[in-house]
Amino acid sequence: MNLGQSNGEILVKKLGLLIGVIIIIGIVFYFILVQPKLEAILLGTGLDQKVAVITLGNNGYQDIELLDIRINGTDEPELAKIQVSETGKGFVISDTFAEEDYNFKEYNSVKIETGTGTKDVEYHSRYGLSIKSDVEIYSVTIIYKYLGKVFEENVSINNFMEK
Structure with a gap:
């Protein structure tokens, strides 16, 4: 049941979501480690x-x-x-x-x-x-x-x- 999206489009969306999550995690770790505690x-x-x-x-x-x-x-x-x-x-x-x-x-x-x-x-x-x-x-x-x-x-x- 393909609702107008090809497998390539779905893969690009999943890859974009994964990259977004990785960037958010990286930013959080950056702020945790940059600020000396x-x-x-x-x-x-x-x-x-x-x-x-x-x-x-x-x-x-x-x-x-x-x-x-x-x-x-x-x-x-x-x-x-x-x-x-x-x-x-x-x-x-x-x-x-x-x-x-x-x-x-x-x-x-x-x-x-x-x-x-x-x-x-x-x-x-x-x-x-x-x-x-x-x-x-x-x-x-x-x-x-x-x-x-x-x-x-x-x-x-x-x-x-x-x-």
Whole structure:
């Protein structure tokens, strides 16, 4: 029962529909992956700027895995750990990472859960990246994986403290 359309016309319509669906899926994935989902905000530094705490949040659809932390471009920090605040009491700026009542973990062992960005929580972030260095910290680069793609988030510390 051919209603006036040849097999070629039907094939062209199906092919056009398939190409349209592929383009729409591509655009959706582009917008999901182009917008970095890690929210990183400087909370504070020590007086000598050799210690810093950066709050972390996730505005995406999947947990974020931290891969590496760099300071001042390419240097490795002396120590880098994640504070996890389950109660919302906040974070401590420390150079020992041994304070009681604060939970420090290896940064690559904690996934930043979805719904923890500042627009999603009523209290401050649940995650605080604590960094210690033997040199003054001017910037922190957080390398992370989201939806299988690697991203970098840079946090500037240059003008945080008045000298």
